[in-house]
Amino acid sequence: MNSRFAREKKPAGLMLTSLLDMFTIILIFLIVSFEAEDYEFKLDSDLKLPESSAQSVLKPAVNLAITPVDLKLDGKKVMTLNRGKFDEQYYSDGEIPEVVELLKEERERILAIEDPENEEDPAIVLIQADKGLDYQTLYLVMRSASMAGFDKYRLAIMKK
Amino acid sequence: MAFSRFKSAADEAAADLNVVPVMNLFMVLIPFLLLGATFFHIGVIPTSTPTLSPSDSDVPKTPTTVAVNMEIDVDTIAISAASVSLSEEQLTALSGEWGKKAGKYPVKDVQAALLDIKGQYPESNTITVLPHEKLGYQDLVEILDHTRNHVTGKDKDGEDVREDLFPVTIFSRKITENPINEGEDPEGEGEAGGEEEMEMDEGGEE
Known part of the structure; x- marks a missing residue:
């Protein structure tokens, strides 16, 4: 059994x-x-983006990242910040000459490869800034970009 | 009896699906999709700064449009309107100033005032923002969320339906110190104690 x-x-x-x-x-x-995007966006790991309800989508642009410790252009470190602040001299001058020079070169490079029939201005800066920064620092970077010929910005945000 | 017992055992064996190849496929697909998955969504706020322009001032000349300025001070937030076709009284009626409530800017009150302006001048879409220097970036973005659009209701999925308010944002800054004198101002941007005086293009984009 x-x-x-x-x-x-x-x-x-x-x-x-x-x-x-x-x-x-x-x-x-x-x-x-899964989202297939034709534009590769690299979020800087040293910063936290502000949260917003803005719905505009990412488009290709020159990538400026402002963290509490440094400023990066397309991932390459350009400047050092001390607790989210540049040297006082830059604030009184109203610009950051190093950033102006680099962005001028970038603008020339973009315009050289841009289709001349394209009516939209291709010179746009995508700014990734840490949410703890103050307006003074943000505006200094925007103003420096403006001096290099960039007057349109896309502020990167984390969608709510 | 014995035959039927063997037959049922054979059927049972045939009924078991071999899921190992499916598992192998999943084991390849899941890491691939994990690499491409987005667990957060990035958006952008289109803005611009004032630019020197050979054209006329940006102050609207049509009675259907006004240019709105928003000053964000440490304790207050104020809006004012500008238009060459409106009288001083009409422009004053569109202005307003609000103090902080419980340490926060009253963004809902500001939004209501902007809605009122938008209702009267529906073609207006540009707002010039003049924050104080110490304003935090997160606070600025929260204020912009209320000036750029407003919620009109919910769609069938429960998502907010938004309508444009003043989607074109121009950042500028207040000159807090009096320039020594006009001749020594390297950028020629400051009048006595006033706001940044520059002719502006509507550089914002949507």
């Missing part, structure tokens, strides 16, 4: 059904949240 039951026992197998269910749910979630 016992031997018959022992013979009928199947070898132990892995129950993959529940695992498969879980993977299916994860897969659906990831497919829904």
Whole structure:
């Protein structure tokens, strides 16, 4: 009697059904949240963007990141900040000469490759600024960009 | 009896799906999708700064448009309007100043005043913002959220439906110190104690 039951026992197998269910749910979630974007945006890890209800979408632009410790142009460190402030001299001068020079070069490079029939001004700066910065610092960077020929800005925000 | 027992065991074996290839496929797909997944959404606020322009002043000449200025001080927030086709009394009626409430700017009151201006001059879309130097970036963005558009209701998915208010934002700054004299002002931007005096293009973009 016992031997018959022992013979009928199947070898132990892995129950993959529940695992498969879980993977299916994860897969659906990831497919829904997957967004194919033609513009690669790199959020600087040293800053926290302000939250906003703005709905405008990202477009390609020159990327300026202002963190509490440095200023980066397209990922390359340009200046050092001390607790979110530049040297006092820059505030009294109303511009940051190093940023002006670099952005002038960037503007020339953009205009050289830009389609002349394109009516929209391609010289736009995307500013990623830490939400803890003050307006004085933000405006100093915008003004420096303005002196280099950039007068349109897109302030990067985290959508609510 | 014995035959039927063997048959049912065979059927049972055939009924088990081999899910291992599906699992393998998932194991490849999930890391791939994880790399491309966005767990936060980045947007932008289009703005501009004043630019020197050979053209006329940006103060509107049509009676359907006014230029709105918003001054954000440490304790108050004020709006004023400018238009060459409106009288001083009409412009004064559009102005307003509000003090902070419980340490916060009364953005709802400001938005209501801007809605009133928009109702009277619906083609107006530009606001010049003059924050004080110490204003935090997050606070500035919160104020802009209330000046750029307003919520008119909810759609069927429960999302806010927004309507433009003053979507073109121009940043400027107040000159807090009196220039020594006009001749020594290197940028020629300061009149005595006034706001930044520059002719402006509507540089904002949507």
